[in-house]
Amino acid sequence: MPRRVFDAGYYRRFYFDPRTRAATPEQMRLRANTIAALVKQLEIDVERIFDAGCGLGWMRAPLLRAFPGATYTGLETSEYLCQRYGWVHGSVATHRTRSRFDLVICNDVLQYLSDREAARAIANLAEWCRGALYLHVPTAEDWRENADHECSDADVHLRPTEWYRKRVRRYFQHAGFGVYVRHGVPLLQWELEKA
Numbered sequence: 001m002p003r004r005v006f007d008a009g010y011y012r013r014f015y016f017d018p019r020t021r022a023a024t025p026e027q028m029r030l031r032a033n034t035i036a037a038l039v040k041q042l043e044i045d046v047e048r049i050f051d052a053g054c055g056l057g058w059m060r061a062p063l064l065r066a067f068p069g070a071t072y073t074g075l076e077t078s079e080y081l082c083q084r085y086g087w088v089h090g091s092v093a094t095h096r097t098r099s100r101f102d103l104v105i106c107n108d109v110l111q112y113l114s115d116r117e118a119a120r121a122i123a124n125l126a127e128w129c130r131g132a133l134y135l136h137v138p139t140a141e142d143w144r145e146n147a148d149h150e151c152s153d154a155d156v157h158l159r160p161t162e163w164y165r166k167r168v169r170r171y172f173q174h175a176g177f178g179v180y181v182r183h184g185v186p187l188l189q190w191e192l193e194k195a
């Protein structure tokens with residue numbers, strides 16, 4: 001599959017055009033608020049946030065409101081967005097940092113990577129995360145059952161759900177709604193709360 005060009009045209013189509021956009025700022029605000037509420041419920045202190053594939057940064061403001069005093073680092077492969085918003089330029093599959101983060105976000109990124117790159121990206125997410133990870137990626141099952149094909153990018157790698165679960169559970173346990181807690185971090189869940 002040729003490398004996707006994440007230029008102004010891509011973001012115009014999938015983020016700004018009301019007829020074809022995949023998400024709205026309001027939807028991302030609600031998602032960020034839900035993530036923050038769950039992480040707070042899990043009693044994970046958040047001082048450092050890393051958004052791997054942050055795009056337009058629509059989760060930045062609500063996350064910083066939810067965690068006052070926290071810092072936010074956005075990583076983005078799009079040179080266009082890095083120049084426009086000042087994000088750190090790099091890929092979740094190859095980026096290196098010694099920093100560790102209390103909350104790592106990876107929303108709609110891994111489907112653009114090959115199997116090898118996606119597996120490496122999951123290992124990187126685990127390395128960077130010392131608390132909670134929010135991971136969202138469309139799967140083959142989602143494409144068949146949930147995706148709106150009019151506003152979803154079809155030029156992606158669609159993998160079975162179990163492909164992701166197998167790799168993620170090496171490092172994390174699922175806490176609900178796409179939030180995972182790093183092994184070793186205390187997680188108390190009542191039986192009906194468990195995935």
